[in-house]
Every structure is written in C-alpha cells, then in structure tokens.
Amino acid sequence: MTNILSINNLNVFYESFHAVQNISLSLNEREIVVICGPSGSGKSTLIRAIAGLEKADSGDIFINNKLMSEKEVFKNNIFGMVFQQFNLFPHLTIIENITLPLIKVKKINKSESIKIAEDVLNKVKIIDQKDKYPSKLSGGQQQRCAIARSLAMNPKIMLFDEPTSALDPEMINEVLDVMSDLASTGMTMIIVTHEMGFAKKIANKIIFMDNGEIVESNTPENFFTNPNKERTKTFLNQVLQH
Amino acid sequence: MVEVFPRLLPPLWVTIKVSFISLFLAFFIGLFFGSINSIYSKFNPINLVSRFYVWIVLCTPIIIQIYAAYLLLPKVGIKLDVFWVGVIALTFNSAGYQTEISRASITSIDKGQYEASKTLGMSLLTTMIYIIIPQAIKRMLPATANEASHLIKASAVLSVIALLELHKAAINLQGNSFKFIELLALQALLYLPIVLGTSYIASILQKNNDDKSSKIDLAK
Ligand SMILES: Nc1ncnc2c1ncn2[C@@H]1O[C@H](COP(=O)(O)OP(=O)(O)OP(=O)(O)O)[C@@H](O)[C@H]1O
Ligand SMILES: [Mg+2]
Numbered sequence: 165m166t167n168i169l170s171i172n173n174l175n176v177f178y179e180s181f182h183a184v185q186n187i188s189l190s191l192n193e194r195e196i197v198v199i200c201g202p203s204g205s206g207k208s209t210l211i212r213a214i215a216g217l218e219k220a221d222s223g224d225i226f227i228n229n230k231l232m233s234e235k236e237v238f239k240n241n242i243f244g245m246v247f248q249q250f251n252l253f254p255h256l257t258i259i260e261n262i263t264l265p266l267i268k269v270k271k272i273n274k275s276e277s278i279k280i281a282e283d284v285l286n287k288v289k290i291i292d293q294k295d296k297y298p299s300k301l302s303g304g305q306q307q308r309c310a311i312a313r314s315l316a317m318n319p320k321i322m323l324f325d326e327p328t329s330a331l332d333p334e335m336i337n338e339v340l341d342v343m344s345d346l347a348s349t350g351m352t353m354i355i356v357t358h359e360m361g362f363a364k365k366i367a368n369k370i371i372f373m374d375n376g377e378i379v380e381s382n383t384p385e386n387f388f389t390n391p392n393k394e395r396t397k398t399f400l401n402q403v404l405q406h
Numbered sequence: 407m408v409e410v411f412p413r414l415l416p417p418l419w420v421t422i423k424v425s426f427i428s429l430f431l432a433f434f435i436g437l438f439f440g441s442i443n444s445i446y447s448k449f450n451p452i453n454l455v456s457r458f459y460v461w462i463v464l465c466t467p468i469i470i471q472i473y474a475a476y477l478l479l480p481k482v483g484i485k486l487d488v489f490w491v492g493v494i495a496l497t498f499n500s501a502g503y504q505t506e507i508s509r510a511s512i513t514s515i516d517k518g519q520y521e522a523s524k525t526l527g528m529s530l531l532t533t534m535i536y537i538i539i540p541q542a543i544k545r546m547l548p549a550t551a552n553e554a555s556h557l558i559k560a561s562a563v564l565s566v567i568a569l570l571e572l573h574k575a576a577i578n579l580q581g582n583s584f585k586f587i588e589l590l591a592l593q594a595l596l597y598l599p600i601v602l603g604t605s606y607i608a609s610i611l612q613k614n615n616d617d618k619s620s621k622i623d624l625a626k
Binding site: 213217238239241243244245247249251252254255264265267268269270294310313314317 | 466516518519521522523524525526529533536537541544577
C-alpha cells in the first residue's frame with residue numbers, strides 16, 4: 165500500500181489556546197479515516213489545517229512522501245473540501261458552480277468543462293438540477309453539488325467536515341450514499357462526522373479526538389466493541405445511547 | 407415660463423452627463439478601494455491612504471472640494487474644460503462614499519465563499535472578480551442608487567465654477583427675467599424625474615437580481 169498523506173506533529177494555536185496538539189496521522193491510498201469527538205475537541209481545526217484553511221503553527225504535511233508547501237497543495241488540487249454549510253456560489257447555477265473553477269483554475273475550455281461537470285453531476289445524481297440556482301435546491305441536493313464541485317477538480321484526497329450536520333434527517337442518507345459510492349471508487353477520504361453507523365460501515369480507521377489530541381485511533385471493529393481508552397467508552401455511551 | 411423651458415434642456419443634459427460620468431468612474435474607484443479595505447488589514451499602506459481619503463471626503467463640504475479642484479488642478483499644470491473639472495470634483499467626492507458602500511457590501515459576504523474558492527485552487531484575484539464582487543454588487547445597488555440621487559442634486563453646486571448645468575442656467579435666466587419662484591419650481595420639476603428615474607432603475611435592477619435565482623421555478 166502506498167502512503168498518500170503523512171502529517172507530523174501538527175499544532176494549531178488560537179492566541180494562547182492550543183486547539184490542535186501534536187497530531188500525527190498517516191493515510192494510505194484508498195483509505196478512509198473517520199474523525200469523531202465531542203464539540204470543541206478540534207476536529208474542524210485539524211481538517212481545516214490539513215486543507216490549508218487554518219494556519220498550522222508547526223508540523224509538516226507530506227503528500228506521497230514529498231513535503232509540500234501550502235501553495236503547492238492548492239495549486240495541485242491535492243484536497244477537495246466539503247463543508248457543513250455547503251458554501252456553493254449562490255449567484256451561479258449548479259453547473260456554473262462546477263465549470264467556473266475548471267475554467268479559471270485548470271484552464272479547461274468551456275465545452276470540455278461542461279462535459280466534466282455533467283459527468284460528476286451524474287455521479288451525485290443531480291444532473292436534472294444543473295441549470296437551477298443553489299437556493300432552489302434542497303439541502304441534500306446542495307451538498308451533493310458541493311461534493312461534485314470538489315470532485316470535478318480531481319483531488320487526491322477528499323476532506324469532509326460534518327457534511328450532514330446542517331441537513332434535515334430525511335436528506336442525510338442521500339449524501340451518505342454519495343459518499344459511499346465515492347468510497348467504492350477508491351477515493352481516499354478523511355471524514356469528520358457524528359454519524360456513527362456510517363462510520364462503522366465505511367471507515368478503515370476511526371480516530372477519536374478530545375481536547376485537541378488524538379485519544380484513540382483504531383479499526384472500526386475494535387473502536388466500537390473493544391476501545392482501548394476509558395474516555396472513548398464514555399463518548400460512545402453518550403453518542404450511541406439512542 | 408413655457409418659453410424658457412427649452413432653454414433649460416441642454417443644461418439639464420449637462421447635469422445628467424456630469425453626474426453619471428462621475429458616478430460611473432467613482433463606482434470603480436470605490437470598488438477598488440472597498441475590495442482592498444476588506445481584504446487587507448487596517449494598517450496596509452493602501453488602506454491607510456484610502457481611509458484618510460474617505461475621511462477627507464466625508465468631513466468637508468462638497469463646495470470646498472469643487473473649489474479645490476477648480477483652483478488646484480491648473481496649479482499642477484492640469485488645464486481642463488470646466489465640465490471635466492466638474493467630473494473630477496464629483497468623482498473625488500462620490501468615490502469616497504462609494505468606497506464605504508463597497509467595503510460594507512464586500513465585508514458582508516460570508517467567509518465560506520472565500521474558503522470554498524481557496525480549496526478549489528482559485529487565486530484571491532479570481533475569487534474577488536468571479537465570486538465576491540458579483541455578489542457584493544447586488545447588495546450595493548440600493549445604497550448606490552441613493553448615492554446617485556445624492557450626486558445629481560449635489561451637482562447643482564458646480565454652478566459656483568460656472569459650469570452651465572441646470573442650476574447655473576436657471577440662475578442666468580433669473581437674472582434676465584426676475585421670475586425667481588417660477589424658475590425655482592421649474593428646476594425642481596426638472597431634477598425630480600432624473601432622481602426618481604434613477605431610483606426606479608435601481609429598484610428594477612434589484613428586483614431582477616432577486617428574481618434570477620427563482621426564474622427557473624417560474625418557468626415550470
Ligand atoms: N477562529 C477561532 N478563534 C479562536 N478559537 C477558536 C477558533 N476556531 C475554533 N476555536 C476553538 O478551538 C476549539 C476547537 O474548535 P473546533 O471547531 O476545531 O472543534 P470541533 O471539534 O470541530 O467542534 P464541533 O463538533 O462543535 O464542530 C474550540 O474550543 C473552539 O472554541
Ligand atoms: Mg467542527
């Protein structure tokens with residue numbers, strides 16, 4: 165198995181507050197890592213620091229064993245990022261949301277970019293919505309569009325920060341299904357989520373964070389049935405009560 | 407009164423031209439400074455200069471700005487037709503207000519828009535041009551319409567540098583005919599449609615923008 169991502173001793177401070185503490189993490193190609201943990205434990209900060217949206221105060225990020233600067237990471241579209249709030253461009257139609265970055269960043273011509281956009285919209289099953297504006301779509305459809313938009317840029321690794329937390333319950337599954345499809349195509353993914361059933365099904369590795377640190381990193385089987393740490397058990401009891 | 411009406415039409419056209427050319431130029435200057443203001447920190451040199459500039463515009467009467475343009479431009483070797491001196495003075499004034507309008511609108515755009523653009527690999531310039539500014543312009547429309555009607559009315563002050571715009575023309579006619587009240591009323595009547603027309607166009611533009619995202623639904 166080839167290592168695609170290595171993070172060494174990553175630290176993020178907000179002023180004097182140590183939000184992400186000495187985190188090291190390594191990912192092979194096609195691997196899927198789920199990050200969970202209580203609110204404020206630093207999950208978003210970690211995934212955003214990986215994506216380059218939060219400035220790390222120290223630590224290195226290696227892509228395919230090569231140390232990469234933030235600039236190279238963005239230029240080469242290493243990561244695709246999916247946000248809790250979708251962050252679609254409201255003044256552009258669904259298809260324009262996808263073609264604009266292809267045209268402006270990848271310098272692909274218009275007709276070719278439309279082909280790529282239609283292809284990814286087919287994958288997330290919203291091709292029939294392509295000429296609408298985002299505000300006319302349901303939350304689930306908007307999030308699928310956001311996934312398609314990231315996917316179109318052909319990233320090496322997809323990052324998800326609570327992709328279903330802003331959705332009505334009946335729309336959660338359509339987004340999780342798209343993510344499962346993506347997993348089956350061999351996409352490497354890091355997912356922050358509270359959907360434990362989904363995590364159990366999809367993850368190769370589950371990481372539990374608390375107070376900015378990785379408390380436990382385990383296989384899904386062991387994580388749910390036989391966790392190493394007392395703190396993990398308490399957390400699982402809280403989230404799995406229902 | 408009816409016989410002087412046609413004589414006020416060419417000056418009315420001057421009023422419209424001087425106001426809208428200035429408004430248009432000031433729009434881009436405002437957009438530029440407004441963008442820089444909202445992207446970079448307060449202490450960036452361009453921001454310090456633009457804050458100072460806005461402060462000068464907002465804190466001095468327009469008549470002083472007009473006299474300053476009229477008297478100072480020739481001193482630095484810029485000799486222009488009085489119409490263009492008027493354009494420069496009004497542009498200088500309006501750009502100050504429009505910088506504030508742009509800054510407020512651009513700052514109001516959600517930071518998630520910048521983050522999504524960044525993770526898609528878009529440069530800050532591309533993000534501003536294709537993502538942020540188009541959304542900000544929609545939000546600017548009502549305030550810009552306000553500024554337009556403000557500027558049209560303020561253009562009357564250009565009479566002090568002898569630009570033959572509507573107000574100056576009316577003053578000249580007063581001198582000949584002594585019909586103060588009538589001429590005053592006539593001027594007011596002539597300003598009214600341009601100002602109302604401007605607000606009306608702005609409200610249509612605004613509505614168009616709001617509808618854009620619902621057009622598809624209406625078509626169904
Ligand atoms: N911009 C910021 N400035 C200061 N503190 C911040 C900032 N962003 C996050 N924090 C703090 O850092 C800590 C970690 O926040 P983070 O958003 O990473 O948590 P999280 O695990 O994603 O929580 P949630 O499940 O609620 O999304 C929190 O205590 C938060 O208050
Ligand atoms: Mg979070």
